[in-house]
Amino acid sequence: MSRNPLIITCSPVGAEVMKKDNPAVPYTPAEIAREAIAAVQAGASIVHLHAREEDGSPSQRTALFAEAIRLIRQEVDVIIQISTGGAVTATPDERLQPVRELDPAPEMASLTLGTVNFGNDVFWNPPDLIETFAKEFQERGIKPELEIFEAGMMTTAQRLVKKGLLTGPLHLDFVLGVPGAMAGTPSNLMYLVSQLPQDATWTVAGIGAAELKLGAMAIALGGHVRVGFEDNVFYRKGEPATGNAQLVARIARLAAELDRPVATAEEARALLKMPQRSLA
Ligand code: KMH
Ligand code: ZN
Secondary structure: OOOOOOOEEEEEOOOOOOOOOOOOOOOOHHHHHHHHHHHHHOEEEEEEEEOOOOOOOOOEEEEEEEHHHHHHHHHHHOEEEEOOOOOOOEEEHHHHOOOOOOOOOOOEEEEOOOOOEEEEEEEEEHHHHHHHHHHHHHHHHHHHEEOOOOOOHHHHHHHHHHHOOOOOOOEEEEEEEOOOOOOOHHHHHHHHHOOOOOOOEEEEEEEOOHHHHHHHHHHHOOOEEEEOOOOOOOEEEEEEEOOOHHHHHHHHHHHHHHOOOOOOOOHHHHHHHHHHHOOO
């Protein structure tokens, strides 16, 4: 393995962004798989997966996830990370559906560590919900990516470790720049990095224009980077990205200049202390 490979996570579509925001936003499993495969070929080693119904509405239906995963796995090896955040309108049971029903279980899934304002909505994650989700992950051997929208969520991570509901080394994703939550500023990222638990790995998902700026910082700081249409649909101000791969490729180029070659899926599993498993 090279010295300090960079894990690029691509989130090709979230629950909020629509084709009217960028016509390249994928909805169907086939469209999502196409975007994901191109992102992997451009350097991503984790795909954070949301699903949509055909009309573009957010969905946690297992069949949609299963079809996207099948199509992705036909072409590339990549760590699939299921979203358990879903949409703010989804119930806890809906959010957990793909985690409970996918067979085999996904290697990774996202786990948000607290309730947070989310634009004009509230992303609801009270303590008992977080604990239920963490237990479901543990039962299935799913590695959580801990989504940190606010600094207090770091304390929750430590509390869950003490309760035995999370086992290190932890992997955290600093999601910065959601309207209503912690802003996407360099000083906020530096603060969160200064609070990292021992042995933790981390990535950063900057929202909108913060994606590139914070991604560049993470490369320099030894962290990892998430990009994709869930977080940002522009290549630069006023210029929609042609696809998720364009955003991934830019991070891969910056990383190469800074001596951080992109990690393969196998290297990413080793860096995150996950079992090597080929699910092809
Ligand atoms: N769509 C947001 C409400 C996650 O994927 O785990 C939550 C979200 C986080 O996207
Ligand atoms: Zn997400």
